[in-house]
Amino acid sequence: xxxxxxxxxEKKVTKKKPLxxxxxxxxxxxxxxxxxxxxxxxxxxxxxGEFVAIVGPSGSGKSTLMNLLGILDVPTKGKVIIxxxxxxxxxxxxxxxxxxxxxxxxxxQFNLIHSLTALENVVLPTIFQGIPEQVRLERAKKxxxxxxxxxxxxxRPNELSGGQQQRVAIARSLINNPSIILAxxxxxxxxxxxxxxxxxxxxQLHVEEKKTIxxxxxxxxxxxxxxxxxxxxxxxxxxxxxxxxx
Amino acid sequence: MIRDxxxxxxxxxxxxxxxxxxxxxxxIIGIAAVVSLITLGQGxxxxxxxxxxxxxxxxLIITAKGSALTPGLSIDAVKITQDDLKLIDSLxxxxxTAGVIHSYARIEFNDxxxxxxxxxxxxxxxxxxxxxxxxNFHLLKGRxxxxxxxxxxxxxxxxxxxxxxxxxxxxxxTILVQEEEFKVVGFWDRTGSPPDDQAVTIPLxxxxxxxxxxxxxxxxxxxxxxxxxxxxxxxxxxxxxxKSRGVEEGNEDFLVETxxxxxxxxxxxxxxxxxxxxxxxxISLVVGSVGIMNTMYTAVxxxxxxxxxxxxxxxxxxxxxxxxxxxxxxxxLGGGIIGVALGIVFATVVESIFVLVVGPAFLEVEIKWGFxxxxxxxxxFLGCISGLAPALKAAKLNxxxxxxxx
Numbered sequence: 195x196x197x198x199x200x201x202x203x204e205k206k207v208t209k210k211k212p213l214x215x216x217x218x219x220x221x222x223x224x225x226x227x228x229x230x231x232x233x234x235x236x237x238x239x240x241x242x243g244e245f246v247a248i249v250g251p252s253g254s255g256k257s258t259l260m261n262l263l264g265i266l267d268v269p270t271k272g273k274v275i276i277x278x279x280x281x282x283x284x285x286x287x288x289x290x291x292x293x294x295x296x297x298x299x300x301x302x303q304f305n306l307i308h309s310l311t312a313l314e315n316v317v318l319p320t321i322f323q324g325i326p327e328q329v330r331l332e333r334a335k336k337x338x339x340x341x342x343x344x345x346x347x348x349x350r351p352n353e354l355s356g357g358q359q360q361r362v363a364i365a366r367s368l369i370n371n372p373s374i375i376l377a378x379x380x381x382x383x384x385x386x387x388x389x390x391x392x393x394x395x396x397x398q399l400h401v402e403e404k405k406t407i408x409x410x411x412x413x414x415x416x417x418x419x420x421x422x423x424x425x426x427x428x429x430x431x432x433x434x435x436x437x438x439x440x
Numbered sequence: 441m442i443r444d445x446x447x448x449x450x451x452x453x454x455x456x457x458x459x460x461x462x463x464x465x466x467x468i469i470g471i472a473a474v475v476s477l478i479t480l481g482q483g484x485x486x487x488x489x490x491x492x493x494x495x496x497x498x499x500l501i502i503t504a505k506g507s508a509l510t511p512g513l514s515i516d517a518v519k520i521t522q523d524d525l526k527l528i529d530s531l532x533x534x535x536x537t538a539g540v541i542h543s544y545a546r547i548e549f550n551d552x553x554x555x556x557x558x559x560x561x562x563x564x565x566x567x568x569x570x571x572x573x574x575x576n577f578h579l580l581k582g583r584x585x586x587x588x589x590x591x592x593x594x595x596x597x598x599x600x601x602x603x604x605x606x607x608x609x610x611x612x613x614t615i616l617v618q619e620e621e622f623k624v625v626g627f628w629d630r631t632g633s634p635p636d637d638q639a640v641t642i643p644l645x646x647x648x649x650x651x652x653x654x655x656x657x658x659x660x661x662x663x664x665x666x667x668x669x670x671x672x673x674x675x676x677x678x679x680x681x682x683k684s685r686g687v688e689e690g691n692e693d694f695l696v697e698t699x700x701x702x703x704x705x706x707x708x709x710x711x712x713x714x715x716x717x718x719x720x721x722x723i724s725l726v727v728g729s730v731g732i733m734n735t736m737y738t739a740v741x742x743x744x745x746x747x748x749x750x751x752x753x754x755x756x757x758x759x760x761x762x763x764x765x766x767x768x769x770x771x772x773l774g775g776g777i778i779g780v781a782l783g784i785v786f787a788t789v790v791e792s793i794f795v796l797v798v799g800p801a802f803l804e805v806e807i808k809w810g811f812x813x814x815x816x817x818x819x820x821f822l823g824c825i826s827g828l829a830p831a832l833k834a835a836k837l838n839x840x841x842x843x844x845x846x
Binding site: 261264266267286287290291293294295299301305307308309310318319321322323366370 | 444445448451452454455745746748749750751752753754755756757758759839840843
């Protein structure tokens with residue numbers, strides 16, 4: 195009884211707490227003698243199970259923001275908090291491990307490894323987590339079936355269409371069962387039909403598996419799927435739009 | 441999990457076949473050179489050690505200092521003489537002695553003239569046996585020289601095999617040595633030493649008649665009394681010879697050696713030659729190692745984006761380091777395996793040619809598996825070390841910049 199209550203309480207707490215939070219984050223690049231502030235004090239919170247779109251024109255600092263959300267980079271000033279941990283307290287190696295476990299990346303250019311098959315590409319992130327071979331192979335096959343590529347597991351990226359490659363990439367992003375999927379212009383290199391399929395897949399993951407999706411894009415047509423749209427301009431949050439629950 | 445790194449690295453090596461092959465080539469050549477040279481050197485040492493040890497431990501060989509061990513090649517002024525022979529023979533520790541004399545002489549047969557080594561040997565049966573044993577002469581056919589034989593000759597093995605005078609010499613044929621007639625009464629079996637196998641052996645008395653009075657001897661062979669320590673016998677020979685030749689200790693103009701000592705002298709010479717040769721082969725290994733380094737730097741550059749991706753999906757710096765180290769280790773391992781195989785094949789081929797041309801006594805190639813495994817491991821580590829700097833570079837790449845890299 196007590197246990198159940200405790201679990202219940204914990205659930206409530208995590209619901210309130212953001213999964214990922216940026217607190218007054220600045221990012222400064224030095225271009226020779228000139229200092230350029232790409233992000234100027236951004237604060238935002240991402241909660242578990244949310245579908246958030248980050249939108250902004252090119253040069254707005256969107257990519258830099260994405261790198262920070264994906265903890266690929268650290269801020270010049272301010273805090274990035276993931277899982278209650280301030281990433282500035284973590285080592286490079288801890289960050290990599292956390293990244294591998296918590297965040298699944300989907301890139302505009304798919305970024306598959308060409309010497310590996312679809313199955314091997316999906317398995318790749320598990321290698322660095324030390325997951326037993328049998329477990330990871332089963333998981334990878336299941337995920338490839340989930341994205342509709344069970345017939346293509348032995349194909350190499352150059353034998354797959356763009357849409358198929360992106361689906362392999364999505365399966366790869368899910369292999370370590372991360373809580374966040376960070377998709378950076380996932381349809382940018384695809385024709386509109388394939389792009390639509392990819393967006394539907396992301397939506398499915400959001401709805402059916404309660405994955406937190408962060409979609410970074412400049413494409414206005416994609417943001418209609420999001421519950422919350424964060425507009426970035428000149429390194430600052432310009433506007434946050436909240437849309438109805440899906 | 442290390443297996444995964446091997447698979448990933450292998451895929452990459454396999455994908456770029458031509459580049460991988462060229463990278464391997466440097467290591468293959470270096471390792472093949474090292475392996476074949478060491479194996480051949482060892483084979484030479486084996487053969488020599490066996491030949492000398494076959495002589496038994498009771499023989500001493502006395503030569504003029506500085507003379508080459510191969511008969512017929514001594515060119516220095518200091519000589520061993522008949523007086524020395526008599527002196528050594530008179531020592532209590534010595535059972536018997538025999539002297540050998542040799543020089544190049546004009547040999548004529550079938551109207552053809554050639555120059556070969558002529559050896560004058562004693563015909564006394566005891567002394568003859570001593571020379572036969574020590575010089576590795578065993579009769580193949582016919583008979584040896586007997587006491588009282590004059591103008592008889594025993595020919596080396598080469599004469600039975602090749603038409604050195606456009607016609608084979610048979611038993612009973614007559615040859616001309618310095619225009620003096622000699623009847624061929626026998627042939628020696630193969631000794632493995634080309635000058636010996638082409639030599640004409642005649643009685644000492646005949647030698648003196650046709651080549652002039654020879655007080656000088658090429659070498660003296662002395663057999664110690666049974667139970668005598670050959671080292672102590674050698675010391676007493678040295679002492680007596682110093683006295684009679686009037687030289688100070690440390691300035692001897694002669695050498696008294698046991699077969700073992702001679703074998704060791706040979707081994708030292710072979711080791712020095714071996715070191716020089718291995719040094720040269722090592723240079724090609726360095727070149728091969730630089731080749732791997734270059735390939736790996738190129739690979740890091742070409743796969744920067746991939747490294748960025750690996751870091752994004754959770755690879756830590758040490759994972760990237762390991763991945764690239766394994767890949768460069770692969771080049772070393774592959775080059776090592778192929779190089780060792782080629783080196784062994786090369787050494788075996790050289791051995792076969794040697795056996796065919798000069799006989800089996802000269803080279804005994806022996807494959808030592810410990811050495812093979814060690815060499816392969818060594819080249820794996822060489823590969824890893826060559827790839828260390830590029831792998832460190834890869835490991836330290838910034839994930840954001842790498843992902844953006846085109």
